[in-house]
Amino acid sequence: DTAVSQTPKYLVTQMGNDKSIKCEQNLGHDTMYWYKQDSKKFLKIMFSYNNKELIINETVPNRFSPKSPDKAHLNLHINSLELGDSAVYFCASSPWSSPGPIYYEQYFGPGTRLTVT
Amino acid sequence: KQEVTQIPAALSVPEGENLVLNCSFTDSAIYNLQWFRQDPGKGLTSLLLIQSSQREQTSGRLNASLDKSSGRSTLYIAASQPGDSATYLCAVNSGSARQLTFGSGTQLTVLP
Numbered sequence: 001d002t003a004v005s006q007t008p009k010y011l012v013t014q015m016g017n018d019k020s021i022k023c024e025q026n027l028g029h030d031t032m033y034w035y036k037q038d039s040k041k042f043l044k045i046m047f048s049y050n051n052k053e054l055i056i057n058e059t060v061p062n063r064f065s066p067k068s069p070d071k072a073h074l075n076l077h078i079n080s081l082e083l084g085d086s087a088v089y090f091c092a093s094s095p096w097s098s099p100g101p102i103y104y105e106q107y108f109g110p111g112t113r114l115t116v117t
Numbered sequence: 118k119q120e121v122t123q124i125p126a127a128l129s130v131p132e133g134e135n136l137v138l139n140c141s142f143t144d145s146a147i148y149n150l151q152w153f154r155q156d157p158g159k160g161l162t163s164l165l166l167i168q169s170s171q172r173e174q175t176s177g178r179l180n181a182s183l184d185k186s187s188g189r190s191t192l193y194i195a196a197s198q199p200g201d202s203a204t205y206l207c208a209v210n211s212g213s214a215r216q217l218t219f220g221s222g223t224q225l226t227v228l229p
Contacts, residue, residue, distance in 0.1 A: 041204065042219070043208075048214040050214070055214045056216060096215070104148050105163070107163070108161045108163070111160045
């Protein structure tokens, strides 16, 4: 039972192309995130969606467009790919509210390794 | 803006040693702090989560502590094994979107 899944796992493409990465979670969470891990292995938040609404966009070029068709899915579309977009992209999800103690643990997908040539 | 620092950047120890990894953060208004493990070319494995109201959490040979007021957390690994070799990431949950801010990691090598 995969909690957070991403497709594809690997993506190799040429500069200038447009590509999409898909993310799905079956945890019933309200909030989903995209993180980017660069060549130096540093992980940084890109986007966050809560109940299909964008709640954070961390100075990401507008070539990146997230889309959330429903609470369980958050896809990332990238236009006009550049060499610098090569990285590992991680999707994550977490509950927005908790009936008990505040928890908000984030669950991560396996990552998508994007290589732009 | 939240900033997270991890020290040391790399650590090499002989098998069997106990060790401590350090994490510090600048904004104490956090929801929780998570420690992750990442093996080369792999995804993130969540090790421990400490809520902001907690002081420590334990799982097997791992113990994580949190001192929110001073902006510090430590991950203690007892009786280290070669299989513990990986990069350990500290991530602080804070902000209006409850996003994680990651440290740059500590690369641990446990020598047999």
